Amino acid sequence: MQHTISKDAINELPLKQFEGKVTVIEDPDRVPEIVEKLQKEKAIGFDTETKPSFKKGVSHDISLLQLSTKDEAYLFRLPNTGFNGALTKLMNNPKVAKVGVGIRDDIRGLKHLNNFVPKGFVELQEMAPKYGIEVLSLKNLAGLLLGFRVSKRQRLSNWEAQELSEGQILYAATDAWVSLEIYLKLKELKPVPQKPKETQPQEKSS
Known part of the structure; x- marks a missing residue:
């Protein structure tokens, strides 16, 4: 298997x-019922979107939380739904x-809305190198592993x-779904043996 891919x-x-159902x-x-379904999954794709700021020193809170299974993607508009209760329990x-x-x-932005203890998060940029993969962006990982x-056209909308x-909805759903697909593909591969870290010999005490 290739370990990198060119632009x-x-x-x-x-x-x-x-291509699945997007809600x-x-x-x-509506949040508790949807989260209850997601709590039954072993793994879900995760992403967030924030309104871009083009002025120095101006930032915005997270606008959208995307969670996806293989077949369904859920886009939570956090200014409307809030980020608490069922969602923080899932996180x-x-x-x-x-x-x-x-x-x-993403986690830092969500904690700014409501502090929680993040558990169960998987960073693909940390996972991929364990399989000898040398590219780390979502676009590159999708190209290499999923073909x-x-x-990324809607990212700064x-x-x-x-x-x-419709373009924003499909973009947001796709990002979360692709993360899950990359994860599932990696789980099919065998990790590359990691080189043991060299340990410095300890000086004998006299």
Whole structure:
């Protein structure tokens, strides 16, 4: 298996997006029922989106939390649903793997909304090197492991818009779903034996 992929090779791959059911949640009363379904999964794709800031010193809270199974993606519009109760319980459930790329900032952003103890999170950028893989971005991992290209066109769009566009919805669902697919693909591979760290000989005490 190849351990890396070039930009030119990725550009030649077919473009793919999530083809399952996508549910956008704005009503907080719907959250517990959906989270109850997700609590039964062993692993789910995880991502967030934030309205971009083009001014120095100006930042925004997370606008969207995306969680995906193989067949269904759920987009929680956090300014409407809030981030508490059922969602925070899911985020600190160690039995459900929440899988994503570059998730440290996502977790930090969620903790800014409501402090919680993150458990069960899987960082693909830490997992992939254990299988000898040398690329770390979501786009590169998808190209190398799944054989298709994902669009990043909507990344800097307005995630606080009154209504999300179809392009935004598909982009957000795809990012979470692709993370899960990469994780499942990696689980099929055999890890590369890790070189033992060299230990410095200890000086004998006199």
